[in-house]
Amino acid sequence: MKTRITEMFGIEHPIIQGGMHYVGFAELAAAVSNAGGLGIITALTQKTPELLAKEIARCKKMTDKPIGVNLTFLPVVEAPDYPGYIDAIIDGGVKAVETAGNNPAKWLPILKENGIKVIHKCTTVRHSLKAESIGCDAVSVDGFECGGHPGEDDIPNMILLPRAAEELKIPFVASGGMSDARSLVASLAMGAEGMNMGTRFIATKDAPVHDNVKQAILNASELDTRLVMRPLRNTERVLNNKGVEKILEKEEKLGAHLKFEDIIKEVSGVYPKVMLDGEMDAGAWSCGMVAGLIHDIPTVKELVDRIMEESELLIKKRLEGLLSAS
Numbered sequence: 134m135k136t137r138i139t140e141m142f143g144i145e146h147p148i149i150q151g152g153m154h155y156v157g158f159a160e161l162a163a164a165v166s167n168a169g170g171l172g173i174i175t176a177l178t179q180k181t182p183e184l185l186a187k188e189i190a191r192c193k194k195m196t197d198k199p200i201g202v203n204l205t206f207l208p209v210v211e212a213p214d215y216p217g218y219i220d221a222i223i224d225g226g227v228k229a230v231e232t233a234g235n236n237p238a239k240w241l242p243i244l245k246e247n248g249i250k251v252i253h254k255c256t257t258v259r260h261s262l263k264a265e266s267i268g269c270d271a272v273s274v275d276g277f278e279c280g281g282h283p284g285e286d287d288i289p290n291m292i293l294l295p296r297a298a299e300e301l302k303i304p305f306v307a308s309g310g311m312s313d314a315r316s317l318v319a320s321l322a323m324g325a326e327g328m329n330m331g332t333r334f335i336a337t338k339d340a341p342v343h344d345n346v347k348q349a350i351l352n353a354s355e356l357d358t359r360l361v362m363r364p365l366r367n368t369e370r371v372l373n374n375k376g377v378e379k380i381l382e383k384e385e386k387l388g389a390h391l392k393f394e395d396i397i398k399e400v401s402g403v404y405p406k407v408m409l410d411g412e413m414d415a416g417a418w419s420c421g422m423v424a425g426l427i428h429d430i431p432t433v434k435e436l437v438d439r440i441m442e443e444s445e446l447l448i449k450k451r452l453e454g455l456l457s458a459s
């Protein structure tokens with residue numbers, strides 16, 4: 134399948150793996166790229182730029198296909214060493230960067246000077262247009278159903294994607310709630326030129342996370358995610374657990390008076406405990422509603438091959454069949 138996204142990133146299939154804290158290590162990124170998609174290493178999971186450089190080098194030993202790096206701009210006072218991380222990306226020969234969390238304008242010149250394509254993750258049409266106007270090459274349009282930070286507008290992909298198609302000139306991928314051939318074909322029908330998956334890629338044999346995490350996704354239904362931190366305007370969709378229930382109780386009790394410090398125990402330093410140690414009640418970790426559609430733990434290659442084979446069947450048999458039946 135050829136779209137502006139496959140052409141832009143030099144990949145075989147229009148499937149991207151979104152950056153994921155403590156999941157987007159070299160193993161997963163290499164597996165996705167080897168399967169013909171675009172695998173993405175999550176920069177900030179590496180505590181220093183030097184460690185990111187090592188992770189990129191490790192990934193490049195596992196694949197000779199294009200890989201990307203996610204750079205998340207956090208709403209924190211003491212910013213991580215972004216210039217250092219960008220140097221590691223450039224020196225590592227990476228040609229794709231997924232930016233997220235905040236306007237990447239400040240970093241675009243250096244990325245572009247070094248021939249790097251930038252895909253910015255946006256949860257609104259407004260932000261997508263801004264990304265286009267500042268010179269991003271593509272957008273990842275992240276609907277309300279997504280795992281992680283869906284923003285504050287709450288527009289699901291059934292509306293958000295066709296709205297993005299109405300407004301954008303640069304190509305975009307559909308993100309949030311994507312899991313299979315139905316997701317890809319529907320996204321293409323709504324104007325996207327590929328899809329970005331987060332939660333679905335965690336429940337694969339290649340994801341280097343604790344088995345408890347994969348099992349929790351398998352056991353979860355579409356009813357099992359919760360939104361936390363809405364009073365702080367930093368909404369995150371997470372899988373429900375005892376830590377999340379504590380956050381929600383505090384949010385209900387404190388209302389508009391809630392401060393980050395009130396929930397710090399349940400949201401800070403949680404990812405290594407969950408992803409590496411399998412402590413499933415440690416606190417809030419991102420997970421999409423799409424958990425309800427995840428029923429197995431294939432390898433990344435099995436998953437991507439299945440999506441592409443079934444997409445072809447969906448388009449050629451089911452959709453064309455509907456037309457020829459009339």
Ligand SMILES: Cc1cc2nc3c(=O)[nH]c(=O)nc-3n(C[C@H](O)[C@H](O)[C@H](O)COP(=O)(O)O)c2cc1C
Nearest residue numbers: 151152153154233279280281309310331332419421
């Ligand atoms: C466990 C987890 C961690 C994530 N961490 C990040 C992150 O560090 N930076 C980022 O930009 N997005 C992050 N995301 C969001 C994903 O890149 C992607 O946009 C999202 O998962 C898409 O929704 P889906 O889970 O329904 O596929 C994370 C998602 C999950 C599930």
